[in-house]
Amino acid sequence: MAEKKNLLTREGLRKLEDELQDLKVNRRQEIAQKIKEAREQGDLSENAEYDAAKDEQRDIEARIEEIEKILKYAEVADEEEVEQGVVNFGSEVSILDIDMDEVNTFKIVGSTESNILEGKLSNESPLGMAILKKRVGETVTVEAPDGNFDYRILDIR
Template identity: 50%
Template sequence: MDNKQVKLTEDGLKQLEEELEYLKTKKRKEVSEKIKVALGFGDLSENSEYDEAKNEQAQVEARIVSVENMLKNAIVIDESERDTSKVELGATVTIHDIEFDEDITYKIVGSTEADPDEGRLSDESPLGKSLMGKAEGEMIDVDAPAGVIQYKILKIS
């Protein structure tokens, strides 16, 4: 198994724990019931419902192993001891996109928690990497497929 350290915020840890609980208690039972129902359809060699349920069971079990591994290797960021003079994991950062003249706010999180649509940006993404260690007022350049994008860091909290 992969023993890579997984950086999580308190919220991210809670979400993973809740997902694991759901998978182990509810989802396993749901899939087990689907398998039972599919077995009632008879001949397994031509039973697509059974094949589908067994595939879903394999996916659920793989996700359980993956989440357990992430939790085992989790490093929880203590947000109360963060230094807000520079961008680091757990920081909420407001940046100004120079080209589009708009402000965007992201929380910098580990890659397992990242969801840019929800305002959670991975510290391993190109923008996240560029922000790490920088201070308010600094300009950063981010290499993107469309070219270099320039941002100014407005606020770190």
């Protein structure tokens, strides 16, 4: 089975590459030093610092592996070659939650880099899928377990 492509923005790709570099160059060295210092304390069977450092090392190696897999299947969306006037991958969109009378602004990104607290909405989320290829002024309805929610697109950048 073919591996699913990880759609990323240029910014998302750069952040992952920077994180990977930091993990490989800096964090690996830091954790190796912590392990060395913990070993020097003697008996490893009752050495909490050693156990904590080994756990941290496992976490770092797992994150390195995760990022390498994401990057292996990464596809960077060309944000310059998109249809103008509609919501695209990489667009920044202001929408009105009609029921709550609340305006929110999101950047449409891939699921790998989505983070609603940072205003990054996945193109694969129900709202992301509903607003893709829509224009300013259009209203969309998102079906959710709690009911239907209506949104109006106010601005696309």
